[in-house]
Amino acid sequence: MASLRINLRPSLAGRSRWLAGILVLAASFAYGQAVNSCLDCHSGQEGNLQVTPEKFSQDIHAQKGLTCTSCHGGDSSSYDPDQAMSRKAGWKGKVDRKQIPQLCGSCHSNPALMRTYDPSLRTDQLDQYHTSVHGKRLAAGDTKVAVCVDCHSVHDIRPPSDPRSTVNPVNVAKTCSRCHSDAAYMKSYGIPTDQFANYSTSVHHDALAVRGDLSAPTCTTCHGNHGAVPPGVDKVQNVCANCHVFQAQMYQKSTHAKAFQDKGLPGCVVCHTNHGIHQPSDVMLSAGPGGVCMRCHAPGDHCDRARASILNGLTQLDQSIGSADKALRLAESAGMEVSEARLSQDQARDALTKARVTIHSFQIALVDQDIQVGMKIAAANRKAGEDAMVERNHRRIGLGICLIAIAMMLVGLWLYIKKLES
Amino acid sequence: MIAAIVRWLDERLHLDGLIAPLRHKTVPTHRLSYWYFFGGITLFLFIIQVLTGILLLLYYRPGANEAFESVQYIMTRVQFGWLIRSIHSWSANLMIFTAFVHMFSVTFLKAYRKPRELTWVTGMLLLFLVMGFGFSGYLLPWNTLAFFATKVGTEIAGQVPIIGRPMMIFLRGGEEVTGATLTRFFGFHVAVLPLIVVILIAIHLFLVQLQGMSVPPKVEAEWTANPSARREMKFLPNFLLRELMAWYVAIGVLAALAAIFPWGLGVKADPFVSAPAGIKPEWYFLFMFQTLKLIPSKVWFIDGEVLGVLGCTLAGLFWLLLPFFESDKPARTRAWITGLSIFALVYVVGMSIYGFLAN
Numbered sequence: 001m002a003s004l005r006i007n008l009r010p011s012l013a014g015r016s017r018w019l020a021g022i023l024v025l026a027a028s029f030a031y032g033q034a035v036n037s038c039l040d041c042h043s044g045q046e047g048n049l050q051v052t053p054e055k056f057s058q059d060i061h062a063q064k065g066l067t068c069t070s071c072h073g074g075d076s077s078s079y080d081p082d083q084a085m086s087r088k089a090g091w092k093g094k095v096d097r098k099q100i101p102q103l104c105g106s107c108h109s110n111p112a113l114m115r116t117y118d119p120s121l122r123t124d125q126l127d128q129y130h131t132s133v134h135g136k137r138l139a140a141g142d143t144k145v146a147v148c149v150d151c152h153s154v155h156d157i158r159p160p161s162d163p164r165s166t167v168n169p170v171n172v173a174k175t176c177s178r179c180h181s182d183a184a185y186m187k188s189y190g191i192p193t194d195q196f197a198n199y200s201t202s203v204h205h206d207a208l209a210v211r212g213d214l215s216a217p218t219c220t221t222c223h224g225n226h227g228a229v230p231p232g233v234d235k236v237q238n239v240c241a242n243c244h245v246f247q248a249q250m251y252q253k254s255t256h257a258k259a260f261q262d263k264g265l266p267g268c269v270v271c272h273t274n275h276g277i278h279q280p281s282d283v284m285l286s287a288g289p290g291g292v293c294m295r296c297h298a299p300g301d302h303c304d305r306a307r308a309s310i311l312n313g314l315t316q317l318d319q320s321i322g323s324a325d326k327a328l329r330l331a332e333s334a335g336m337e338v339s340e341a342r343l344s345q346d347q348a349r350d351a352l353t354k355a356r357v358t359i360h361s362f363q364i365a366l367v368d369q370d371i372q373v374g375m376k377i378a379a380a381n382r383k384a385g386e387d388a389m390v391e392r393n394h395r396r397i398g399l400g401i402c403l404i405a406i407a408m409m410l411v412g413l414w415l416y417i418k419k420l421e422s
Numbered sequence: 423m424i425a426a427i428v429r430w431l432d433e434r435l436h437l438d439g440l441i442a443p444l445r446h447k448t449v450p451t452h453r454l455s456y457w458y459f460f461g462g463i464t465l466f467l468f469i470i471q472v473l474t475g476i477l478l479l480l481y482y483r484p485g486a487n488e489a490f491e492s493v494q495y496i497m498t499r500v501q502f503g504w505l506i507r508s509i510h511s512w513s514a515n516l517m518i519f520t521a522f523v524h525m526f527s528v529t530f531l532k533a534y535r536k537p538r539e540l541t542w543v544t545g546m547l548l549l550f551l552v553m554g555f556g557f558s559g560y561l562l563p564w565n566t567l568a569f570f571a572t573k574v575g576t577e578i579a580g581q582v583p584i585i586g587r588p589m590m591i592f593l594r595g596g597e598e599v600t601g602a603t604l605t606r607f608f609g610f611h612v613a614v615l616p617l618i619v620v621i622l623i624a625i626h627l628f629l630v631q632l633q634g635m636s637v638p639p640k641v642e643a644e645w646t647a648n649p650s651a652r653r654e655m656k657f658l659p660n661f662l663l664r665e666l667m668a669w670y671v672a673i674g675v676l677a678a679l680a681a682i683f684p685w686g687l688g689v690k691a692d693p694f695v696s697a698p699a700g701i702k703p704e705w706y707f708l709f710m711f712q713t714l715k716l717i718p719s720k721v722w723f724i725d726g727e728v729l730g731v732l733g734c735t736l737a738g739l740f741w742l743l744l745p746f747f748e749s750d751k752p753a754r755t756r757a758w759i760t761g762l763s764i765f766a767l768v769y770v771v772g773m774s775i776y777g778f779l780a781n
Contacts, residue, residue: 337498340494399682406671417664420663
């Protein structure tokens with residue numbers, strides 16, 4: 001402590017305290033700023049001790065009027081280190097990691113106080129944290145686990161809506177990966193460290209980070225942020241149902257739901273994996289590479305035949321939509337009006353999407369029902385395209401006859417004029 | 423049989439007396455006579471416009487929620503609806519084209535000279551009106567391109583100092599292009615413009631009939647020097663039969679265009695989406711549009727667009743009054759007007775091509 005105090009007073013060494021006080025007061029008066037001896041000294045420090053006014057001004061707490069002493073105690077109006085960092089003035093020094101959740105919670109768990117800043121803010125973060133693996137391990141004395149500042153940063157805490165915030169949806173995965181992708185750091189926990197690498201290849205990451213769809217899931221969407229899992233979800237593996245509602249409803253009624261449960265298999269994850277979820281395709285139903293059914297089912301059994309039937313139906317519908325598109329494109333390029341059929345193609349595509357959702361029921365009849373709806377629409381649209389081309393040919397024949405008649409008329413008129421003028 | 427009917431009508435209506443002036447009418451015959459046909463072709467295309475327009479009216483429903491669907495219905499469900507609509511659209515474009523050709527042929531042949539100043543003025547007014555027909559008719563299918571072209575077009579009209587904004591609000595039927603604009607344009611297209619155009623065509627034809635066909639000054643000079651070289655043909659039936667041949671050719675061209683390149687419908691207008699990139703007006707407005715695009719946003723202290731609109735208006739007004747700048751001696755013409763006419767033709771064609779090719 002003594003060495004720290006010496007470090008904090010070099011600029012004042014050899015000068016009388018009253019003179020320094022007058023100078024600082026004069027300077028702060030001139031700039032119209034409140035005195036904050038903490039920042040004045042700590043901006044000149046190195047490493048973790050360095051906190052510059054620029055950095056702290058970015059912090060949402062600073063913007064709401066909180067100062068260093070709000071968390072660390074002490075007297076920020078004094079330039080005497082002994083006074084500024086005196087226990088009498090309530091100085092706490094560096095907050096112990098174990099105490100950080102409690103310290104943050106002293107305000108953030110106080111609904112009356114938080115309402116004065118933002119009535120929409122939740123105040124159950126600390127309670128949630130206590131139920132999380134991080135919270136439980138911290139309580140058990142493991143100080144390696146994440147506490148508030150590990151995720152939210154410290155001294156430049158920004159609201160999650162700020163794109164620069166470490167907990168902004170776009171940045172959450174990277175923030176979690178700082179620990180969870182560090183094999184050395186995670187070694188003692190015996191859990192994989194490839195989650196971020198897998199997630200980075202997933203359809204969810206693509207939607208969130210590439211397409212900027214903030215509703216796409218990141219780590220905390222499935223695993224929860226302060227608590228262990230999102231509210232209403234008993235297992236992380238069931239969290240998919242929060243977004244993929246129809247697929248989940250179909251799956252819950254299917255034979256797989258019970259079978260997976262009996263075998264202790266993690267539902268959706270069995271076929272779709274967890275962190276590295278790729279864009280699903282009909283290939284997943286194939287018996288070859290990329291197929292998932294045959295990992296459990298035997299070739300030629302009832303389920304294999306059902307798989308082949310569903311795959312066949314989906315492929316047929318996909319091809320029918322493709323050939324209808326082709327026929328309509330051809331008609332359009334010939335200048336024919338097929339916009340109604342073009343619009344109707346969306347219904348065929350919707351039917352295909354619906355059939356792909358209905359697959360989660362694992363019932364051929366239900367899937368086939370959607371496929372047939374799509375097939376009927378696609379066939380009608382293809383016919384509309386082909387009819388348009390037939391119509392185009394009729395028009396050209398009609399044009400030919402019309403032009404011949406006009407040519408004959410012109411010749412007749414010319415001969416008549418010649419006769420008249422001769 | 424037909425002769426008997428004609429005789430029966432003649433006894434009662436004295437048809438012979440009615441067409442007697444046409445029997446006496448002659449048309450000068452010289453190496454540039456074929457330019458005379460373009461006026462007649464333009465008139466023929468206008469008649470086609472009226473006939474196909476009436477047929478389209480049987481199914482067309484003006485209104486933001488119905489217009490596009492009704493044109494779609496005409497194109498897909500109505501027997502030969504596609505043909506009628508395609509001919510109406512192609513004929514409109516051809517009519518504007520032939521009107522321009524007619525106007526420039528009259529300019530270069532100096533046919534506007536005294537005593538035909540009023541024929542020129544009515545002709546120019548008709549040209550402006552057919553462009554108005556094009557502008558108002560373009561919006562009627564209520565597709566995206568038409569919607570934004572009207573938005574841009576009326577915005578440009580709004581740039582005219584003092585009267586611009588009230589004129590824009592009058593054209594749009596409000597601050598924005600909406601269903602109110604569509605019904606208003608429909609009214610202009612099927613009632614206001616046809617009425618004015620029919621009256622002007624009647625005056626224009628009456629003046630042509632009254633003053634006869636103009637002979638180019640050079641040909642006139644040759645004929646004065648050598649009276650035996652003067653050639654004429656009877657309007658009825660010789661010239662009319664030739665005109666009829668031109669009309670048949672026009673029908674053939676129209677039928678071919680309608681059958682091979684049916685007029686597209688586009689996508690229904692959505693006022694809430696942004697304008698398609700690189701949107702351009704119809705080809706006959708391109709030279710003006712491109713001119714406005716090339717003028718800097720500020721010229722000295724005057725707003726570029728205002729300057730462009732004012733310039734175009736003044737140029738149009740000057741062109742309308744062109745005969746009054748010409749020499750009043752029939753045998754002598756002013757060379758600078760010929761030079762200006764060449765410049766105008768090159769400018770209109772050049773700017774249209776530039777506008778078509780520009781991004």
